[in-house]
Each structure stands twice: as C-alpha cells, then as structure tokens.
Amino acid sequence: MTKITKLSLIAALTVAGTSACAQPLTEAIKNVDVSGTVAYRYNDYEEASDHANNNYKIGLNLSSKVNDDVTANTRFIIGAGTGEASLGTSTDSDRNVDVTLSEVNFTYTGVKGLAVTVGKQAIDTPWTVARDSMGNEQTGTGLVAVYNVGPATLVGAYFNQTNFNTTEASSELTDAGLTALDGSEDIYVVGAMATFAGVTLDAFYADLDDVFDSYTVGLAANYDVSGVKLSPFARYTSLDLDAADLDNNLWQLGLTAKAGIFEGFVAYGETDDEGGVVYFDSGAKTNMDYHWRVTAEGQGDAEYLYVHATADVTDNINVGLFYSEADYTTDNDINEVYAQVKYQMSSNFATYVRFGELSVDNTDEDGSMGRLHVEYSF
Known part of the structure; x- marks a missing residue:
C-alpha cells in the first residue's frame, strides 16, 4: 500500500x-x-x-x-x-x-490475534474469488472473524446478502437441479489453516441456506531438494445440493518445480459421475483454472490436465509454453496450446502477450486465439 x-x-x-x-x-x-x-x-x-x-x-x-x-x-x-x-x-x-x-x-483489531470485519466486503473463501484485477469478484454483507493462534488460523463468516446470483456457477448449478439464486440466501463458512514444517493444511465448510453444503480440504508444501524447489499440492472438494440427489466432487493433484531460470508445472484432476460444480468462480481454489480457456466446467466423469514450462531469459522477460486439455464423456474434448512472453518492467508494472490454438472436438468452436494484457498495481 x-x-x-x-x-x-x-x-x-x-x-x-x-x-x-x-x-x-x-x-x-x-x-x-x-x-x-x-x-x-x-x-x-x-x-x-x-x-x-x-x-x-x-x-x-x-x-x-x-x-x-x-x-x-x-x-x-x-x-x-x-x-x-x-x-x-x-x-x-x-x-x-x-x-x-x-x-x-469496518475492521476491529482491538484483541490480539483477532480481526473482525463487519459490512459489505469481499467474500474470501476457497469457493470464491475475492479480488481480481480483471474478472468478477464475490461480495456480500455480513461478518467475518479471523483468529490467529500459534501456527493455526481459524475463520468464521456469515453473509445475509451476496452477489452469487451473478456468478457463472449459478447457471451450472441450476442446470444440475438447483433453484435459481437471487442473492438473498444466507451463507455460513467455517475453516482452519495450519502450517507445520513447510506443509500447509486447510479445511473449510460452507452452507448456503436451503441450497447446498460443501467442504474442501487442501494440502500444499514447499521443499528444496538439491537446489530444486518443489511445491506439491492437492485438494478434494465435495458439494451436495439440498434440492437434488447430486453430490458434485472434484479432486486434483499438482506440482511446481523450479531450478535456476526454469520452472515446470503439472496438474491433473477428475470429477465424479454426478458432476464437478464445486465453485462459484472458475478461478477459485476449489476449481482447476491454471491456464487460459480450459477450466473445470462441472461435467461428470471429466479429466483435466495442465502442463507448462517457463524460463526467465532475462531479469525482466519470461517465456513459456502452455498445454491444457479436458476429456469429457460427451466426446466434445477441449485442448489448447499457446506461447506466452511476459515483460516485468518493474515490480508494479507488467505486460504479457499470448498466442495459441483452441480445439474443441465435434464443433466449430475452435481456432486461433491471442491476448495482450497490461497491468499496473499500486
């Protein structure tokens, strides 16, 4: 700031x-x-x-x-x-x-280790994107309490108004048997995070009143093995619709490896046969949205794969090659491949250029794709 x-x-x-x-x-x-x-x-x-x-x-x-x-x-x-x-x-x-x-x-911090925020605020949970420089944000009116004790952080939240009715997942959940949201539904969230010996574990539970309940468990770690920085992660999320006998699930595993100027990444995930809508925002932690246009879209019995490799060719320029694919039982499989050049002019100003190809089986919804992105932070 x-x-x-x-x-x-x-x-x-x-x-x-x-x-x-x-x-x-x-x-x-x-x-x-x-x-x-x-x-x-x-x-x-x-x-x-x-x-x-x-x-x-x-x-x-x-x-x-x-x-x-x-x-x-x-x-x-x-x-x-x-x-x-x-x-x-x-x-x-x-x-x-x-x-x-x-x-x-308003945020109150008068008790050591405790922060309580009351009013209209970002909804920061594993199911949502609270802040985004280019994209939708989840907001609501309510109360959030965060308490830090030793290596653990405890979270409790309640919102009686949200903008969930405007989210991309709202229509997908409606197709799966959910009554359309209007933003007046109460939501309760409780969670805990703890870090021990370089390993971070988090567990959260959410209940959207008369709509669904969901839980997610995540694990992330950081290791240095012979000069190679390894960062494995895993997450499992389940979302049970109250009005329909549907239990959406998505599990995922991933690994980032960095050595010198090079970095590699791989992630793989699967949904169950009932569906994989376990998020409000496609960019949320409970979903898989690691590259560009291939994201976990909620279909049942789906498999997702993300792989990329990047290199810092100079102190300011990073180049990379990215591949993603989604394997669906409907045979409308999707894959994308693209190259990216990122220029970090300063710590608060960056731009990147992407160009690649999107392929969707059995449809005409594919072709070349390009993007220019410029961002300043302060």
Missing part, C-alpha cells in the same frame, strides 16, 4: 464520511492508505462472432484508520459491476464504463 497526503476532493469527502466525527479532516487524509490495480486486456478469438474485444478494469481501495482499534475500508471498481467492462471492437462504441462502490466495511 502507498501512503498519500493528497487526495482528490471526491476521495477526501469519502474518507471524511467513513470517519465522521472521529478525527479532523486533515488527520483523516493523512491516515489513508491507497492501493489497487489498473488493467487493460485485448482478446482476439477466431471462433467468436465478434472475435475481438477490449477489456478495462480499475480497482481502488481506500483504507482509513479511525482509531487504534478500528479501520474503515472501501473499494471502488471502474468496470462493469464487480468485473471488467468488455467492449467488442465491432459492436460497441468507445463508451465510458460504470463506477461501483463494491465494498464498505
């Missing part, structure tokens, strides 16, 4: 509102931390009818210390809702995008 001493009039009024009567305006501005991301992305997919589009998103976080124990937090998104604004090059004019106040909350 970057401490600033000057804000625009709008930002200053926002801070003053969140800490009204708590401190003078000059002190409020002095105690504001600002962070966020600015991202632009250009996609060009040959198989799409409007094959090219421009994507924009700015996320701005303002955090103001109210007193020694309480911090006021807000997040603004310039995009479309909590996601990016996507403008097709042939169907959209170069219009302006929307501004959304996506988070407004």
Whole structure:
C-alpha cells in the first residue's frame, strides 16, 4: 500500500464520511492508505462472432484508520459491476464504463490475534474469488472473524446478502437441479489453516441456506531438494445440493518445480459421475483454472490436465509454453496450446502477450486465439 497526503476532493469527502466525527479532516487524509490495480486486456478469438474485444478494469481501495482499534475500508471498481467492462471492437462504441462502490466495511483489531470485519466486503473463501484485477469478484454483507493462534488460523463468516446470483456457477448449478439464486440466501463458512514444517493444511465448510453444503480440504508444501524447489499440492472438494440427489466432487493433484531460470508445472484432476460444480468462480481454489480457456466446467466423469514450462531469459522477460486439455464423456474434448512472453518492467508494472490454438472436438468452436494484457498495481 502507498501512503498519500493528497487526495482528490471526491476521495477526501469519502474518507471524511467513513470517519465522521472521529478525527479532523486533515488527520483523516493523512491516515489513508491507497492501493489497487489498473488493467487493460485485448482478446482476439477466431471462433467468436465478434472475435475481438477490449477489456478495462480499475480497482481502488481506500483504507482509513479511525482509531487504534478500528479501520474503515472501501473499494471502488471502474468496470462493469464487480468485473471488467468488455467492449467488442465491432459492436460497441468507445463508451465510458460504470463506477461501483463494491465494498464498505469496518475492521476491529482491538484483541490480539483477532480481526473482525463487519459490512459489505469481499467474500474470501476457497469457493470464491475475492479480488481480481480483471474478472468478477464475490461480495456480500455480513461478518467475518479471523483468529490467529500459534501456527493455526481459524475463520468464521456469515453473509445475509451476496452477489452469487451473478456468478457463472449459478447457471451450472441450476442446470444440475438447483433453484435459481437471487442473492438473498444466507451463507455460513467455517475453516482452519495450519502450517507445520513447510506443509500447509486447510479445511473449510460452507452452507448456503436451503441450497447446498460443501467442504474442501487442501494440502500444499514447499521443499528444496538439491537446489530444486518443489511445491506439491492437492485438494478434494465435495458439494451436495439440498434440492437434488447430486453430490458434485472434484479432486486434483499438482506440482511446481523450479531450478535456476526454469520452472515446470503439472496438474491433473477428475470429477465424479454426478458432476464437478464445486465453485462459484472458475478461478477459485476449489476449481482447476491454471491456464487460459480450459477450466473445470462441472461435467461428470471429466479429466483435466495442465502442463507448462517457463524460463526467465532475462531479469525482466519470461517465456513459456502452455498445454491444457479436458476429456469429457460427451466426446466434445477441449485442448489448447499457446506461447506466452511476459515483460516485468518493474515490480508494479507488467505486460504479457499470448498466442495459441483452441480445439474443441465435434464443433466449430475452435481456432486461433491471442491476448495482450497490461497491468499496473499500486
């Protein structure tokens, strides 16, 4: 985060509102931390009818210390809702995008090891993506308590309003027998994480009222073997729909190996015959979304494989080759292969270029694909 001493009039009024009567305006501005991301992305997919589009998103976080124990937090998104604004090059004019106040909350840290956040905030769970520089974010109104004790962290959360009705998984779960979500459903989450001797174990349980209950268990480790850094991981997730006799499951294993300038990655996963919709966001930890357009989409008896190799050719330039495949019982198997060049100009500014090929069996939904992504963080 970057401490600033000057804000625009709008930002200053926002801070003053969140800490009204708590401190003078000059002190409020002095105690504001600002962070966020600015991202632009250009996609060009040959198989799409409007094959090219421009994507924009700015996320701005303002955090103001109210007193020694309480911090006021807000997040603004310039995009479309909590996601990016996507403008097709042939169907959209170069219009302006929307501004959304996506988070407004207060965090209490007056007890050692404990943080309690109340209000509208990001829903940070293994099933969701809480913050994303280019993509949708899950938010809700409720309470989250996090308690650190020794090597363990305990988490408890309750939300009575969410934006789950806008998620990609909502339609997939509806197809699987779920009543359509409207965002008013209560959700309860409890979990624990602990690290011992380089091994991190986490276990979480979630109950979306009258909709489903789900649990996930994950394991990650880091080892140094003869100069090679090995990072294996594993996760199993089960999601049981209340209104249908369906138990979705997805298990996955993976390994990252890094030696010198080279890095290799492999991950493999399978769903059971009833389905694999075990997430709200495809980029969540409970899902498999390690490369570009091949993700675990919830089909039953599916197998997924991700492999890539990268190299740091200079201090600022990384090149890589990526392969992904999804094997479905419907025979509409998907695979992609692409090359990527990433340029890290500085620690807070990076860009990458991708070009490759997407193949979908028995359909015309394939062809070449390209992407340019530019991102600044502050």
